Structure formats: C-alpha cells, structure tokens
Amino acid sequence: MNVVRTLAKPVVLVSAALLLAVGSTAALSAAGADEETLRLHLGSDGTRFVYSNDGDPITQAIPAPRNCRVSVDGALAAITGSDQGPGLKDGSIGIKTGGSTGVPCARVDSTEDLTVALKGVPDAVKASLDLELKGGVRVDIVVSRDGTEVDTFQIRSGGGIVPGQGVDGSTTEPYTATATAAQPIANCRNASDSGPDAGPKDNCYVTIEPASSFDEVAFRPVSGEVSLEGSGDFGNNPSFDTIFTLAGFTGELGCTEADNTAAIEQGGVFGSFTRLENSDGSDCVLKPYTLEVDVAAETISFVPVDNEGAPQPATYRGTVKFGPQDSANPFTSKLEYDQDDDGPLDFEFMPWCAGDPFATPDVPGSIDTSVIPSGHTWCIVSETTTIFSATQTRTAWDVVGIGDPKMR
Template sequence: MNTARSLALAAAAAAALALGIGATTLSATGTGEETLRLHLGSDATQFVYSNGGDPITQAIGTPKNCQITVTGPLASIEGSDRGPGLKDGSVGIKTGGSTGVPCARVDSTEFLTVGLEAVPNAVRASLDLELKGSVRVDVTVSLGGTAVETFQVRAGGGIVPGQGVDGSTTAPYTATATTAQPVVNCRNASDSGPDSGPNDNCYVTIEPSSEFDGVKLQPVSGEVSLEGSWDFGNDPAFDTIFYLTGYTGELGCTPENGTATIDQGNVYGTFTRLENPDGTDCVLKPYTLSADVVAETLSFVPVDVDPPQLAAYRGTVAFAPKLASNPVTNQLEYDQDDDGPIEFALMPWCAGDPFANPDVPGSIDTGVIPDGDTWCIVSETTKVYSTTQVRTEWDVVGIGDPKMR
C-alpha cells in the first residue's frame, strides 16, 4: 500500500476511534428505545446514550471560570460570544446576560446550540428550560446545518392572550410544541425569576415533522437556561432528552448478516460488508440506511462499536432514470462523511480491480481507492428502463459512511 493511502486509512481509523468514549463506543446489544439524555444534576453532568443495552456516557468536564467545552463524541454544545458556560445545573453563555449572571443564561443577544454527533438523528426532544422574565424563546431544529422548523416557547409577559397552546397550569410545568401548533405558553402568566426550583422551569417537548440533529435556543425577549433535572432533585425524568430514530440494523461479515438493502421510490442501494481490511475480527456494526426520494440521495451510515473497526464494503446504487437521449447526465456523487454540511464531489473510478489483490482474504484492495477518497466506482451499467428512459447502476467499494446521489 502506498504511503499516501496508508495515511488516508490511518486518518479514517482515527476518525472511527474518535467516536469512542474511553475504550467504549455505542452499544450494539440493546433493543429498547434509543435516547440521548443531557443530565445536569448535582450527582453528574453528562450526556448518556442508551438503546436498552449498556448506557454510554460523555462527561461534561468541570467548568473553568464557569466556561465549558463540549465537543462530542455523542454531542456538542456551542454558543455565541465566548461560548457555553455551566453554573448550578444551568447551561448558558459565558458572557452572561443583562442581569450580569455569567454562564447560566442566554439573553436576546445570544444563542446556544446542541448538536448530535455519533448517534442517530432525533425525531423529538424534551427540553428542561428555565425561563426568566417576559420570555419568548425560538427553538430551531436543524439537519446537517440547515434549519428544519422553528418553535416558540413563551412565558410571563411574553404570552399573548389567544395565541399559542397553553401548557399545564401547575408545577411541574409542561408543554408540547408541534408542527401544527408551534407556539406554546408555559407557567401561566408568571414572570418568575430564577432560583425558584421547578417553579421557573418548563419541560417543553418539541415534535418536528422530520428528523433533526441540532437544536438552537435563541431568546427574542427574556432569558433562558438549558437544564437537565437539577431543579427537579436530579430526577432523570426531567433530563433534557433526545428521542432518536434508532438504527436500521446491524452488519456482520457473513452473507447471512452482512447485507443492507433499500428500494424506495427511484432510489435503490444495497451494501455488503466485507472482511475488515486490516485483518481484525469482525464485530457487528449498527447502521442506518435511508433515502430522500425528492432529493434523490441515499445515506449509508455505519457506526462503530467496541472495539472500533475500519470496515470495508461493496455496494450497488441507482437513482431515477434519465432520458435515453442524454445518458451522460448520469454521474455518481458522494459526501464522504454524511455528517453535514453536505459537500458532494464526484466519486472517482477505482484505480484497479479491488478484488484481485485484497488487503486480506474476503476484503478489498484499499490501495485502488484514489488518495483523498474513501469510495470508488468499480463498474457502471446502463439499463433500459422504458422506451425513452435508461437507468444507470454503479458498483462501488469503499470505507466510511457516505451520502450518495
């Protein structure tokens, strides 16, 4: 294998290892509901991933001058100005707000974001929010860096009679925002200040119409803190919780458990996992396989387990048929990481037969993948789809978790 290719594979392996937490990565053994919790209690400050198997944790370190750095691997927290801060179970912005309280609040000149990293996308979330003043907080969910929907949480003087859906009338205050009813009112008309235990919190559930991997909190007026059960006596029922899509399945390295297929609308893809190119023993990998029929994209995202592994795959993909008079418009593009922002590039042709001289028996020759790429095209076949249309199928090999179109 050439030196440049070795460095590329080493970088890919390092990226896979970066998904791990200590010696552990996402559990592939669970069968329960998949969640990612943000627990900000006096007993622990951490994200916790669970799918019914052994929970996986990502600790949030001790604040330095009340500032925190949260960069994954399960989730990240970012913010405007000098970034996020943590004080007494409340995440805010380091610079503080109009009241001069640093770290614990976000005011109308600031914003705070939570991003999902090595976990599936979320379908809904329950947020433990502490609200101060005449509050209107925009809660925007995004996918791959693109905004999907915006909800608004109101409290106290921020509530306009006759607008929005009212939440519960007694503590603990709860409310649910949906696509059909995106504005919710919390805590009646109380402008309760901070440090009132659960009386100044609202446990808000947001239910967008599509998946998301990021949440942004930005007050229009008043102030907000992101919490996770501190004011509820560390009760995990009031953690900030992201409910995840769950994995499509698990891939091994045998014909019985190593193939994933999707055939949805005009998008088709089948992927078979091969032996690991470095010769390590095969460990089941959870994965997601999804299609966007409108955008004509296909996402194949394997996720590392314990121990992290660099895996190899072969696949066949096809998209909507094209006019037979202009088949040259058929080109296969891919985004190497499928983790946003989306950066499509033409998938290159393999520099040789990937199966003629595999790195190990049952795998592929990773040296035929051009430097700087993680997948390549083995062959291309154009098939007659109708009297006026043809459909191109591409046979591909590679490593990683691409989005294709």
C-alpha cells in the same frame, strides 16, 4: 436492453446524489424494540449525557466547571455557545460571559446563543427540554440536520405571550408545553419572572416535534432569558431530564455472511451494502449502522459508526439503483457524492476505480484500496443501464469504498 460498463469512464448521470463522511466514533450498540434516547441530566447527583437503547447505557460525563465555564465535547454530544462558550452553575447551562462567575453563567439572553449537537448517536426525531425561563421570554429553538435548518420553534412565557397566538401549555405545575412543525409557537404558563430561582415554578418542560429528524438544536432568545436544565429543579427526577428521542440504528454489520449485508428498497431507490474484511487484517468489530431512503428526493443514506476505542478500517462493496427515470438520452449523467459530513453538501462526481479492486486485495476478503483515486474514499466498479422505453431508464452502480461512509 442492458448496457453494461466496467472499469471505464462513463458517459452517464444519475439523478440521485450520495454523501459520504469518514471517522465518526462512539461506543454504541444497535437499536432494539425499545425507544432509543439521549438524556441530559444536570442534577445534584451528577451531570452527564446518557445514551440508552437495548444495549448497555453509554455515559458521557460533563466535567465540573472552572469559573463557571464548562467544556462539553464527547462521544455522544457537544455543547457550544457564543462569547466564551457554555457556562454551568447550579444545574443550569447558559453562556459564560466576560468575567462573570454568577447567575449569568447559567442563562442565555438575547445577545447570546447556545447549541447542543448530537455526535455518535442516531438523529433525533423529537426532544423534551427542561427549560428555566426568566422575564418576558421569547426564545427561538432552531433544529438542524447536517447544517441545514429543519424547523424553528418559538417558546414564549410571561410578557412574551401574545393573546391569541400559539398553543397554550398546562396551567398547573409541572408546567409543560408542546410545539410542532404545524404549530411552532408554544406558550408556557409558568411563573416566569426575573427574580431568584423559584424551583420548578419557573421551569417549563417543552417538547418539540419537527417535521423531520435533526442532529442539532440551538437556543436563541429574542427577549428574556433561558437556561437549559436536566431535572435539577425537579429533585433529580429523571422524568424531567432533557431527553432527545432518537431515530435508532437499523442494525449492526459484521464481516461474515450472516451479518455483513444491509439492504433497502423503497420506490425506485435500491441499495445493498456489504461489509468486507478490514483493510489492515484486524479483527472485525460489529458496527451499528443506519440505512434510509428518501423516495421524493431519490436519495439513499448509509451510515456505519465506529465503536469507541476500536476504530475499524472497514471496506465495503455496494450496489445502488435509481429509477425508472425519464431521460431522452440515458447516457448523459454521472454519479455524485459528498465525501465528508461537514455541514452544507458539497457534491462531486464519484470517480471510477483505477483497476479491479478484487484482483489483489490488501488482505484476503477485502479490496485493493490503491485503486481508489487519490483524494477519494469511494469509486465506481461498474454501471448498468436498463432501457425500459424510449424515455425511461434504470441505472445500477456497483461501488467500493473504505472508512465509514455516509451516503445520501
């Protein structure tokens, strides 16, 4: 038995939630077979972030510091910190403390914290970090996604190491260590000290492998000091850049039948999203996107990204399905979403469209964006509930939206 509702207030709830964010920008191309990376290079030959996939590399230059203070906030990544924010000196990023223009600008101590946030690139799945360590180091490295902590690792060196705790790294130069979600403590066996820089002897190339993807990493020393570097102490060898390995984009969306639809189905979750013409009639520019499902949480994530310099007032139509689900009464729930990617999830009911979005579109091939209720960016066109048995249903929602949504 199918129950179909169109353009009317529903009485029904879906157990999955949708999260939506508008306006992310970056000049990116879609993922290919090669591994996608975001590199932080801090050498005598330049300071920059570089995003690489199967397209042309995208570079975000890091400007020269002023009195050691540096501002890093671009299309690919941002770096923030406590006190007066990040400082940069001699290829090392630390915290700019009050009045200091010396070495402290390039270190983070136990009263400070430093954060690197990914912006216009896919989430990271692991990171290899060029760290300079001073003293009896214990530094917590906290990785998060959408403002929610994913994992915390602790890197130790010198007097910070406790015999019998943690996984030891290499004992010869170049010093390396790996921390995983299963073994989150890693011991760097380098020549960590509190004296002048010792080149690569006091660096440790640390790889962290969280349980799931992340878009932010924070450095919070418990003892000793740490600097974030990118191959400068290794003769600018890019193999020792700080490297984020990225999940990669699923593909690119255009506005023709050949390239305008993304679809996925895993477990009881299905989603199909079709890009329509831009609401202002402007030329369609390809948008990289990711499309993912979390079967256990019964959630779906659809994330298109604008190309830098060519923001697209894109419109979409989509269908999402969840279930079969156990329900004594299949008509007791509603579809929820979060319409901005601003950290903690803030769910609200997705409204029904105030009219037919296809009757009088803004431009041919688009939708009538005026039917989306004020304060919202997506709305429901129709809902269909299929009853499998007395206790199981499957619900499909037809939706339309504007901007660059992020759904989950």
